[in-house]
Amino acid sequence: xxxxxxxDELQVSSFIKQGLEEQSFEVExxxxxxxxxxxxxxxxxxxxxxxxxxxxxxxxxLCNIIKKEKPGTPILMLTTLSTTADKVTGFNAGADDYLxxxxxxxELIARIKALARRSTMNPASGTLLRFHDMKLDLEKKIxxxxxxxxxxxxxxxxxxxxxxxxPEKVISRAELAEKIWNIKFETGTNVVEVYINMLRNKIxxxxxxxxIQTRIGLGYVLTNEI
Amino acid sequence: xxxxxxxDELQVSSFIKQGLEEQSFEVExxxxxxxxxxxxxxxxxxxxxxxxxxxxxxxxxLCNIIKKEKPGTPILMLTTLSTTADKVTGFNAGADDYLxxxxxxxELIARIKALARRSTMNPASGTLLRFHDMKLDLEKKIxxxxxxxxxxxxxxxxxxxxxxxxPEKVISRAELAEKIWNIKFETGTNVVEVYINMLRNKIxxxxxxxxIQTRIGLGYVLTNEI
DNA sequence: AAGGATATTAAAAGTATATTAAAAGAGGAT
DNA sequence: ATCCTCTTTTAATATACTTTTAATATCCTT
Numbered sequence: 001x002x003x004x005x006x007x008d009e010l011q012v013s014s015f016i017k018q019g020l021e022e023q024s025f026e027v028e029x030x031x032x033x034x035x036x037x038x039x040x041x042x043x044x045x046x047x048x049x050x051x052x053x054x055x056x057x058x059x060x061x062l063c064n065i066i067k068k069e070k071p072g073t074p075i076l077m078l079t080t081l082s083t084t085a086d087k088v089t090g091f092n093a094g095a096d097d098y099l100x101x102x103x104x105x106x107e108l109i110a111r112i113k114a115l116a117r118r119s120t121m122n123p124a125s126g127t128l129l130r131f132h133d134m135k136l137d138l139e140k141k142i143x144x145x146x147x148x149x150x151x152x153x154x155x156x157x158x159x160x161x162x163x164x165x166x167p168e169k170v171i172s173r174a175e176l177a178e179k180i181w182n183i184k185f186e187t188g189t190n191v192v193e194v195y196i197n198m199l200r201n202k203i204x205x206x207x208x209x210x211x212i213q214t215r216i217g218l219g220y221v222l223t224n225e226i
Numbered sequence: 227x228x229x230x231x232x233x234d235e236l237q238v239s240s241f242i243k244q245g246l247e248e249q250s251f252e253v254e255x256x257x258x259x260x261x262x263x264x265x266x267x268x269x270x271x272x273x274x275x276x277x278x279x280x281x282x283x284x285x286x287x288l289c290n291i292i293k294k295e296k297p298g299t300p301i302l303m304l305t306t307l308s309t310t311a312d313k314v315t316g317f318n319a320g321a322d323d324y325l326x327x328x329x330x331x332x333e334l335i336a337r338i339k340a341l342a343r344r345s346t347m348n349p350a351s352g353t354l355l356r357f358h359d360m361k362l363d364l365e366k367k368i369x370x371x372x373x374x375x376x377x378x379x380x381x382x383x384x385x386x387x388x389x390x391x392x393p394e395k396v397i398s399r400a401e402l403a404e405k406i407w408n409i410k411f412e413t414g415t416n417v418v419e420v421y422i423n424m425l426r427n428k429i430x431x432x433x434x435x436x437x438i439q440t441r442i443g444l445g446y447v448l449t450n451e452i
Numbered sequence: 453a454a455g456g457a458t459a460t461t462a463a464a465a466g467t468a469t470a471t472t473a474a475a476a477g478a479g480g481a482t
Numbered sequence: 483a484t485c486c487t488c489t490t491t492t493a494a495t496a497t498a499c500t501t502t503t504a505a506t507a508t509c510c511t512t
Contacts, residue, residue: 237459278472322482416469416470418472419468419469419470420470420471422469423469423470423471426470431475440468440469440470442469443467443468444467
């Protein structure tokens with residue numbers, strides 16, 4: 001697990017570094033805001049510890065910048081300022097947690113682990129939907145089945161996303177028409193059928209198990225049975 | 227500051243060792259590739275000087291091995307070979323700098339100091355961004371793909387840098403327009419498309435795997451999938 | 453086998469993106 | 483200052499991709 005520590009006070013930073021390394025974290029230390037920024041933006045860390053008072057740039061501002069570029073990376077703010085007003089500013093800047101100095105080392109470890117667990121369990125707040133050997137990457141807008149990547153158009157993508165959010169549920173044409181195409185009443189169109197067909201060609205055609213199945217008179221299901 | 231010298235020619239290595247120790251560096255010398263490898267991997271050095279022609283293992287290969295295990299340690303390649311082709315191979319092997327023999331001692335010192343400074347200031351990222359077989363040298367403002375050096379204009383460079391700092395993420399035209407061209411609202415321009423096209427001609431045209439891909443309706447990704 | 457439901461295909465209509473060339477701008481050399 | 487070269491931007495055109503429609507084929511139920 002990789003941790004970036006942005007902290008100028010040598011005493012504090014080396015204490016943290018040493019302690020975390022004993023717990024077998026990989027630790028990198030930036031001694032000022034600018035270097036911290038470069039590191040934070042150019043690499044992926046599991047957690048960033050950020051002191052508010054650092055040379056080069058304000059910790060709040062840096063927090064904002066990092067969160068803009070890497071919204072998935074949890075940030076734990078460290079500081080001697082501990083008034084409620086500061087806490088509020090910290091959270092507004094996008095910090096995920098807040099630890100006033102001086103702190104118990106146990107406390108620090110616990111919070112880091114909590115943050116990391118939160119973010120790895122929920123990679124950038126759920127960017128992956130899964131259904132058996134199929135994945136849908138909501139960030140990259142790409143689907144995978146077994147190890148094959150599948151490019152989807154926008155409509156195909158929302159259709160598949162809808163199915164993957166409602167696995168094993170029969171969904172009527174009317175509901176698909178409304179949710180995906182925003183068609184609220186019966187028009188003569190057959191877009192749904194056409195798109196189901198396109199989706200099948202992409203995700204089912206080359207595989208034995210067909211995930212998208214027809215329930216005549218009812219609609220379609222995403223299932224791995226039958 | 228600790229330096230590891232991997233060099234079999236006794237004349238050269240003792241000359242370097244003596245000179246560096248006068249400047250109060252700590253110096254260790256390995257006289258063949260295998261010992262060099264063991265030392266490099268088991269201890270932390272501030273800089274490694276590595277001759278290309280050494281017994282036991284090829285300098286390029288050793289460079290690769292060290293960079294894999296200790297990507298943060300700067301490596302300065304020493305060699306009598308000084309053709310561009312060798313330089314290219316050296317950089318591809320991950321070397322941070324390159325010094326053809328014979329060299330001025332002053333020059334050596336200067337480069338060691340530069341490397342050490344660079345790596346302590348920015349222990350993680352150095353000046354190289356990597357994406358599979360592509361590298362971007364942030365100092366020299368040059369890109370490499372496989373063995374080919376690629377000259378980039380300023381805008382092309384920042385565009386590629388942005389992609390390489392956000393690999394596998396879909397980036398919208400709007401975001402590129404804002405981050406690279408500082409266009410904050412919709413103007414009628416198509417600079418983004420034009421520059422994407424120029425960049426593709428430089429980094430993708432001659433290769434089978436196209437790194438810059440379009441996600442219609444969304445933007446572009448730097449990816450090696452699909 | 454008939455009739456309704458679903459699937460498939462192809463073409464048309466609509467958009468987004470790619471490419472090219474020329475114009476405008478910027479910097480260096482003489 | 484002028485020329486030259488390289489970069490950046492604009493604009494026009496070409497190509498590619500997506501979405502929708504519509505016509506036809508196939509399947510399923512009775």
